Amino acid sequence: MRLSHYLLVGCLSAVALAAHAETINNLYQVRETVSGQTPEERDAATQRALDTLVLRLTGDPKAPSAGGLAAVRKDPQQIISQYGFEAGPPENLRVDFDPASTDKMLRQAGLSSWGNNRPALLAWWLNEGTEGANLVGDxxxxxxxxxxxxxxxxxxxxxxxxxxxxxxLGTAKTLDGTDPTALRTASERYGADGLLAVHAKQDGGKWTAQWHLYLGDRPEQGKVEGADQAAVADAVLLAVSERLAPRYVVKSTGATGDMTLQVEGMTLEHYAALGRLLEPFGGQLKSVDGDKVIYKVSGSSDQLRAQLALGKLSELPPEAAPVVATQPVVPGAAPAAPQPQPSSGLRFRW
Structure with a gap:
């Protein structure tokens, strides 16, 4: 297939991402609850919105207080495209941050960022309050x-x-356990990338929640608390975000090296999907040979593997490339045969 055939797909906006991962369209839009519309309340909510955005994009709880963000914290308007109050309940201040200005701010501050293509999670969420237990449903x-x-x-x-x-199925016993087999089986029809099992309980005047995350081969778990159901839900998903981000956050320019990525089994639909998956890594298409493509990407191999897992790609062993033997030749002995060595880069297939 010629390269021009692949490039045509870049104009086909109707081609969907052939992976369960979702592209978040409102990643740079933040809502913060307010108790009024005074200038003081607006300014405080704007600062909270900036902190929320930085946490979303970095997954690093220390990032909002980074020294490189001092100037933008003093004047957040420089990266805000618009904002306005929304009637409730609850009443919110909605802040739309400019993506280009925000990304530039993070780079200048030396902060790594997580793109808008993120793993879709199916949440088995059990609320246990004074009126009984209820599995939260769509x-x-x-x-x-x-x-x-x-x-x-x-x-x-x-x-x-x-x-x-x-x-x-969604009982406390199942959600609090560490064997997700039953949940995985029941979740197949929803086509998510990972499972989030949450058991939230009302405890006196507050709520606590125990959560388990199953995504790939690295299960995570934790416990949080909040004043009410909304607060504990926010605490759970903040904790999950901070655990997930290190798997996908791409280091700022210069923090990681370049590598090649070879992908086999390509089709036009796969090309569109792969382009989206490689956006955080600055993927540059270098060559096309039949159903095989080679990209140049920047980032770490572990993060690239995690990202490609969202597209359900399978990793292949490195190709062996012959090299010339460098051992000195002993008179009368047969020359040493070249030994195959792994080629650099990663190989995957659909």
């Missing part, structure tokens, strides 16, 4: 705090239907 009123928290923390979170069969 379409239920109890889903709203989870959705708001997911948007606030920049994570694509889905919820199951919570029908009778799923209600029977």
């Amino acid at each position: 379409g239920q009123p109890s889903a709203e705090p989870v959705r708001r928290a997911a948007q606030h923390r920049g994570l694509p979170v889905r919820l199951p239907l919570a029908d009778l069969g799923e209600q029977a």
Whole structure:
């Protein structure tokens, strides 16, 4: 297939990403709850929005206080495109940050960032309050705090239907356990990248939540608390974001090296999907040979592997390339045969 055939797909906006990972369109839009519309309340909420954005893009809890952000913290308007109050409840200040200016700010501050292509999580979320236990399902009123928290923390979170069969499965025993087999089986129809099991309980005047994340071969878990269901949902997804970010955050320019990536089994649809997956790594197409492409990318191999796993690509062993033997030839002995050595870069296939 000629290179020109691949490039044509760049203009086909209707081609969908052939992976479960989702592209977050409102990553640079932040909503912060306010108690009024005074200038003081607006300024305080703007500062909180900036902190929220920096956390979304870096996953680093120390990043908002980084010295390189001092100037923008003093004047956030320089990276804000628009803002306005939204009626509630709850009443919010919505701040739209300019993506180009924000990304430039992070680079100048030496901070690494996480792109808008992120793993989709299916949340099995059990709320246990004074009125009993309820598995949160898509379409239920109890889903709203989870959705708001997911948007606030920049994570694509889905919820199951919570029908009778799923209600029977989504119990405290299942969600608090460490074997996700039953949940994985029940989750197959939703096509998510990972599972998030949350058991939130009302404890006196506050809520606590124990959570387990299953994505790839690195399970994570933690415990948080909050004043109410909305606060504890936000705390859970903040903690999950901070655990996920190191897998996908691409270091700022100069922090990591360049490498080659070879992908086999390409089609036009795969080309569109691969282009989106490689955006955080500055992927540059170098060559096309049939259904095989070679890209130049910047980043770490572990982060690249994690990103390509979202597209359901399979890693291949390195290709062996012959090299000339450098051992001195002993008179009368046969010359040493060249030994194959692994080629540099990574190889994957669809």
